[in-house]
Amino acid sequence: MAKKVIKKKVVKKGVKKLAVRNNTSSKMRTKARSSLSKKNDLTIHFMPYSEIANEDAVARVKKIMGIVLKNKIIILQGKLRVEEEAKLIENSMMLIGNVAGFAGIEIASLSGENENRSLFDSVRRNIAKILVGEQDAITVIGPASVVKEITKDPKKVELLLARK
Amino acid sequence: MIKIIRNFAKRIFSGVFKKKGEIKLGFYGSPNAGKTSLANRISQDWLGEDLGTVSKMPHETREIQIKEKVVLERDGKKIEFKLIDTPGVATRIDFEDFMKFGLKKKAAQDRAKEATQGIIESIKWLDDMDAVIVMIDSTVNPYSQVNITILGNLAARDIPVLVVANKIDLKKSNIKKVRGAFPEYEVVGISAKGGDNIEEFYEELFKLVKKV
Numbered sequence: 001m002a003k004k005v006i007k008k009k010v011v012k013k014g015v016k017k018l019a020v021r022n023n024t025s026s027k028m029r030t031k032a033r034s035s036l037s038k039k040n041d042l043t044i045h046f047m048p049y050s051e052i053a054n055e056d057a058v059a060r061v062k063k064i065m066g067i068v069l070k071n072k073i074i075i076l077q078g079k080l081r082v083e084e085e086a087k088l089i090e091n092s093m094m095l096i097g098n099v100a101g102f103a104g105i106e107i108a109s110l111s112g113e114n115e116n117r118s119l120f121d122s123v124r125r126n127i128a129k130i131l132v133g134e135q136d137a138i139t140v141i142g143p144a145s146v147v148k149e150i151t152k153d154p155k156k157v158e159l160l161l162a163r164k
Numbered sequence: 165m166i167k168i169i170r171n172f173a174k175r176i177f178s179g180v181f182k183k184k185g186e187i188k189l190g191f192y193g194s195p196n197a198g199k200t201s202l203a204n205r206i207s208q209d210w211l212g213e214d215l216g217t218v219s220k221m222p223h224e225t226r227e228i229q230i231k232e233k234v235v236l237e238r239d240g241k242k243i244e245f246k247l248i249d250t251p252g253v254a255t256r257i258d259f260e261d262f263m264k265f266g267l268k269k270k271a272a273q274d275r276a277k278e279a280t281q282g283i284i285e286s287i288k289w290l291d292d293m294d295a296v297i298v299m300i301d302s303t304v305n306p307y308s309q310v311n312i313t314i315l316g317n318l319a320a321r322d323i324p325v326l327v328v329a330n331k332i333d334l335k336k337s338n339i340k341k342v343r344g345a346f347p348e349y350e351v352v353g354i355s356a357k358g359g360d361n362i363e364e365f366y367e368e369l370f371k372l373v374k375k376v
Binding site: 082083085086089090092093094096097103104105106107108109144150151152153154 | 253254255256257258273276277280281283284287290305307308309312313316317319320344345
């Protein structure tokens, strides 16, 4: 009889333990699921040109890298200057191997250039470009771990996302 | 902007005091575009020796390779070049890509690290070139940001450029697409490996030198 009681207690204890364990693992699973879903979520950050218009090259690159390192894809209104693009590549290279999982970036710009533009329009556009930067364009920048490939032709940009 | 003005001034001053005929000729482009193959061909044609090693695995050139005193002659005119072969520029490097070529994880990681350093070096060397050959693999889409960024940076530095569409001996080659992508540049199609059209390349190279 006494043995039976003990057994029952043990069983009860075991059940409780199991229940606790179940509770813990379900909590862990929920946590993992949420982080996994976070990891699988695709976030696109739309950045108006005004957000970087008054920044210098270093600050622009820093801002962009900050967003890319959060695994977000940036769609930037406008275009970076060529020296900023080079700086962005340099910066990415410095981070590869130092930031876990970071393998660089994918970047493509689509310019609003039009071959049929008149001479006057071209001059006006170039002056505007010097004064306020090239806003008549769109730039897509994403982490290489999320964006597998960006293919571009003169009129479109296509993003091929990496499968998780 | 200040850097560009400084480089421009440096170019003018170095142009005044530069030893006549000594041209620093850089080879730029994406990995596996054929930069080393062309540099080797020039070096073989005029010196009888290679400049660097070539491989199907991307990022074989991970350090700047230099061959000095390469004298080219055409129509009685001699020009001395310093050939500067640069590591291929890329925006992404994943060590796992090297493992597909049979490298072990550690070796692949080391190669990736060296490749990133090489790209940083390539970008830094842009300032030191007198003229640049931008190699484009004519079998792939030329509208890559790497090509656009390299050409844009060279234009900003006022460095004369010759675009070379390589691998014209391959079926997938599309030189028209390369010309369409960069209409403002002189484009010459060659096969650095097979030597196709290499004479036209030398002719364009001599024309390029006149702009230095």
